[in-house]
Amino acid sequence: MSRLQRGSGILVLAAVIALWQLLAMLGVVTENQLASPTRIVAATVEELQEGTLAREIMATARRIIIGFSFAVVFGVLSGFALGRSKLLHAAFAPIIEFLRPMPVVAILPIAIFVLGLGDRMTYSVVAFASGWIILLHAMDGIRSIDPVLIDTGRTFHIRPLRQFLTIALPASAPHTFTGMRVGFGIAVIVTVVVELISGFGGGLGDYIGVSQGALRVPEAYSGIVLVAILGYGLAQLFALLERRLMAWHHGFKQQAR
Amino acid sequence: MVALEVAGLRKSYNRAGVLTTALENVSFNIPDRQFISIVGPSGCGKSTLLRCIAGLAEPSGGDIRVGGQAMHGVPDDMVYVFQEYNRSLFPWRRLLGNVAYPIESRLPRSVSSDRARAYIKLVGLEGFENYYPWELSGGMQQRAAIARALVTEPKFLLMDEPFGALDAQTRVSLEETILDLWSRSPRTVIFVTHDIDEAIFLSDRVLVMASRPGRIVEDIMIDLPRPRHQIETKEDRAFSDYRRLLFGLIAPPSASTLS
Numbered sequence: 001m002s003r004l005q006r007g008s009g010i011l012v013l014a015a016v017i018a019l020w021q022l023l024a025m026l027g028v029v030t031e032n033q034l035a036s037p038t039r040i041v042a043a044t045v046e047e048l049q050e051g052t053l054a055r056e057i058m059a060t061a062r063r064i065i066i067g068f069s070f071a072v073v074f075g076v077l078s079g080f081a082l083g084r085s086k087l088l089h090a091a092f093a094p095i096i097e098f099l100r101p102m103p104v105v106a107i108l109p110i111a112i113f114v115l116g117l118g119d120r121m122t123y124s125v126v127a128f129a130s131g132w133i134i135l136l137h138a139m140d141g142i143r144s145i146d147p148v149l150i151d152t153g154r155t156f157h158i159r160p161l162r163q164f165l166t167i168a169l170p171a172s173a174p175h176t177f178t179g180m181r182v183g184f185g186i187a188v189i190v191t192v193v194v195e196l197i198s199g200f201g202g203g204l205g206d207y208i209g210v211s212q213g214a215l216r217v218p219e220a221y222s223g224i225v226l227v228a229i230l231g232y233g234l235a236q237l238f239a240l241l242e243r244r245l246m247a248w249h250h251g252f253k254q255q256a257r
Numbered sequence: 258m259v260a261l262e263v264a265g266l267r268k269s270y271n272r273a274g275v276l277t278t279a280l281e282n283v284s285f286n287i288p289d290r291q292f293i294s295i296v297g298p299s300g301c302g303k304s305t306l307l308r309c310i311a312g313l314a315e316p317s318g319g320d321i322r323v324g325g326q327a328m329h330g331v332p333d334d335m336v337y338v339f340q341e342y343n344r345s346l347f348p349w350r351r352l353l354g355n356v357a358y359p360i361e362s363r364l365p366r367s368v369s370s371d372r373a374r375a376y377i378k379l380v381g382l383e384g385f386e387n388y389y390p391w392e393l394s395g396g397m398q399q400r401a402a403i404a405r406a407l408v409t410e411p412k413f414l415l416m417d418e419p420f421g422a423l424d425a426q427t428r429v430s431l432e433e434t435i436l437d438l439w440s441r442s443p444r445t446v447i448f449v450t451h452d453i454d455e456a457i458f459l460s461d462r463v464l465v466m467a468s469r470p471g472r473i474v475e476d477i478m479i480d481l482p483r484p485r486h487q488i489e490t491k492e493d494r495a496f497s498d499y500r501r502l503l504f505g506l507i508a509p510p511s512a513s514t515l516s
Contacts, residue, residue, distance in 0.1 A: 148344040149344065157331060167347070252348040
């Protein structure tokens with residue numbers, strides 16, 4: 001990315017914030033509709049110092065990370081199993097297609113009923129919502145491995161387990177990582193939604209809900225902005241990890257052009 | 258000493274009720290350490306034949322015996338080199354890791370690493386050990402694939418149009434490399450190619466196949482002196498005689514324009 005390209009991104013962001021501040025100051029939008037950026041920053045600082053905001057941020061971050069981890073373990077393992085076995089795939093594909101598009105708001109009441117309120121329920125819902133996409137990508141990654149790679153493993157008499165670990169796994173990794181990236185985005189959203197709707201256990205979602213209920217507008221927007229920053233920050237960490245592990249893939253794709 | 262026996266090999270495919278015979282009644286024996294090429298028109302089944310021998314495809318009938326023993330799955334001591342070198346090397350491993358792969362689980366790390374380096378040097382890729390395959394040219398990648406195949410020191414080397422996707426100059430260079438490697442460590446090589454000149458230049462013997470159904474129509478010993486040279490051998494009158502013969506067998510209608 002050139003310096004112009006990088007700079008332009010920051011420029012647009014700054015311009016939007018400036019415009020937003022201007023609109024608020026001019027009274028085009030009222031305080032109750034859209035708090036100005038300065039008010040949001042002030043509210044954030046105040047809440048961080050005197051309130052529980054720091055704790056809420058940590059709680060949401062924890063839920064995202066743990067819920068996502070469960071999704072990865074579940075999604076990757078089942079994805080690999082379904083990718084390797086045509087029988088398992090045929091057996092479970094229909095039910096996956098059925099469960100996958102279920103919106104979180106639909107399953108949340110059932111989840112609360114079965115698991116109660118609390119972290120166990122949150123982790124389960126987050127894992128459920130983001131696990132499917134990881135599963136499908138991992139499965140697809142295994143199923144679409146180049147047959148030449150498989151034949152290479154065969155002609156060198158590599159044992160099946162070793163073939164899986166040293167050929168199938170790396171070959172399908174790019175696919176799987178894409179699934180994980182998408183799944184992570186879902187995990188962030190779902191975590192906040194669960195916190196907001198259940199109104200239990202704190203976290204940024206709860207904080208936003210409570211602030212909205214009390215008509216504390218700057219605090220509510222502060223919560224929303226913090227969710228965005230948290231999500232972005234964690235996603236960047238994930239991207240860093242991916243770039244390290246998949247360095248070969250980026251180079252490989254570059255070459256292919 | 259007969260290294261490989263193929264008897265009555267048959268391979269057919271059943272696609273939506275239509276039976277296609279790719280190979281029909283293919284029989285031949287290969288003695289130890291012979292360099293044999295298989296040529297034929299596109300689609301005659303020469304790759305299918307090679308894959309059956311390599312244990313990568315299941316014959317529909319007939320018998321293949323390696324060293325006198327019936328085949329079960331992929332034979333030991335036999336390695337297949339693919340035409341698609343860029344898809345067969347692992348893009349997530351560097352050159353050294355790729356070449357060492359077949360032996361690294363069976364030997365101590367230092368031994369497999371040293372042996373891999375030796376073969377990398379043998380194919381002329383010394384200095385590129387830390388490069389990823391996709392950072393190398395096509396010819397270099399195929400050399401890497403050959404090094405990887407040889408690192409297991411197999412008795413049989415099966416090559417499926419290995420130089421087909423390369424330019425003419427790279428092909429010439431790789432032909433010389435293969436002959437050099439073979440003369441240093443003789444083994445049985447079965448070389449599938451569509452290039453008649455290449456087949457004559459490299460081999461002791463050429464099997465000619467026809468298509469529909471795939472079958473062997475001619476079995477020719479190449480009586481040209483070794484070592485072979487790109488200029489001198491091809492200037493030999495015998496070379497052009499073989500050439501005329503093979504072209505005539507593979508593309509009969511236009512053969513009349515050759516003489």
